[in-house]
Amino acid sequence: MKKTFAFIFFTLSAIVLGAFIAYLCKDISFLSWLAWGKQLGFENFSLDLYVISFSVSAGVNFTISQLITIPIALIVYARTCKGLN
Numbered sequence: 001m002k003k004t005f006a007f008i009f010f011t012l013s014a015i016v017l018g019a020f021i022a023y024l025c026k027d028i029s030f031l032s033w034l035a036w037g038k039q040l041g042f043e044n045f046s047l048d049l050y051v052i053s054f055s056v057s058a059g060v061n062f063t064i065s066q067l068i069t070i071p072i073a074l075i076v077y078a079r080t081c082k083g084l085n
Contacts, residue, residue: 002081002084003081003084006077006080006081006084007077007081010073010074010076010077011070011073011074011077013073014066014069014070014072014073014074015066015069015070017069017073018063018065018066018067018068018069018070019061019063019065019066021034021065021069022034022035022037022063022064022065022066023035025065033064034063034064034065034068035063035064035065036063036064037061037062037063037064037066038061038062039059039060039061039062040059040060040061040062041057041058041059041060042057042058042059043057043059044056044057045057
């Protein structure tokens with residue numbers, strides 16, 4: 001169970017750190033390539049049943065900096081969590 005929580009922690013930390021790095025680097029000319037990314041998902045699926053209406057949308061934004069930090073986090077996870085059960 002500890003390994004699962006550690007894996008989730010390292011992965012989410014890498015995603016947040018990568019997004020933060022992309023945010024900081026977007027206005028710096030020689031580092032702006034770290035903020036380049038694409039958004040995957042769908043927008044505004046609506047279902048109107050006259051009495052009730054449902055609307056759902058989901059999206060994920062990936063940047064180059066996140067694609068760099070995630071493998072680094074997985075390497076750090078593998079090296080630090082060897083003894084956890």
